[in-house]
Amino acid sequence: MPKTFNKNEIRPVRKIAREILDHWRAQYADAPKRPGFVTYAWPYLEAMLSLETTSRQERYGMEDAQMIVLYFLNNVTGWKGDFARAYKAELNYLLEVQNAA
Numbered sequence: 632m633p634k635t636f637n638k639n640e641i642r643p644v645r646k647i648a649r650e651i652l653d654h655w656r657a658q659y660a661d662a663p664k665r666p667g668f669v670t671y672a673w674p675y676l677e678a679m680l681s682l683e684t685t686s687r688q689e690r691y692g693m694e695d696a697q698m699i700v701l702y703f704l705n706n707v708t709g710w711k712g713d714f715a716r717a718y719k720a721e722l723n724y725l726l727e728v729q730n731a732a
Contacts, residue, residue, distance in 0.1 A: 638724060641725065641728065642721070643682070643683045643684070644679050644682040644683060644684060644685060644696065644700065644722075644725065645679065645680050645681060645682055645683065647679070647718060647721055647722060647725075648676055648679035648680045648682070649680060650718070651676060651718055652676060652680070654714055654718075655669060655676075666709060666710075667709065668706055668707045668708070668709040668710050671706040672703050672706035672707045672710075675699050675700075675702045675703035675706065676703060678691040678692070678694070678699045679699060679700065679703060682696045682699065682700075683696075684696060684725070684729060685697045685700050685722075685725045685726050685729040686729055697726065697729065700722055700725070700726060701726070703722070704719060704722060704723065707719065
């Protein structure tokens with residue numbers, strides 16, 4: 632069943648990141664070579680595990696939460712499929728909501 636998200640339920644970034652991490656581990660654990668996007672997006676995914684929102688006031692190290700999520704999204708353009716579309720759409724929606732506030 633494809634992953635979908637509810638626009639009425641704003642979830643913490645850390646929960647979304649945890650689901651992505653679990654999905655990647657299940658999908659690529661036995662792969663002889665991980666796709667490049669996993670390697671490049673991994674540091675941002677790890678940072679997202681500690682974020683609550685996509686706010687510019689929330690920080691991880693020297694970067695604000697919004698930039699971390701944007702960097703992650705930029706690095707996963709090669710991630711395809713129903714799960715990828717749903718998670719990327721949810722993260723983009725969080726960015727839109729944060730910027731509208």
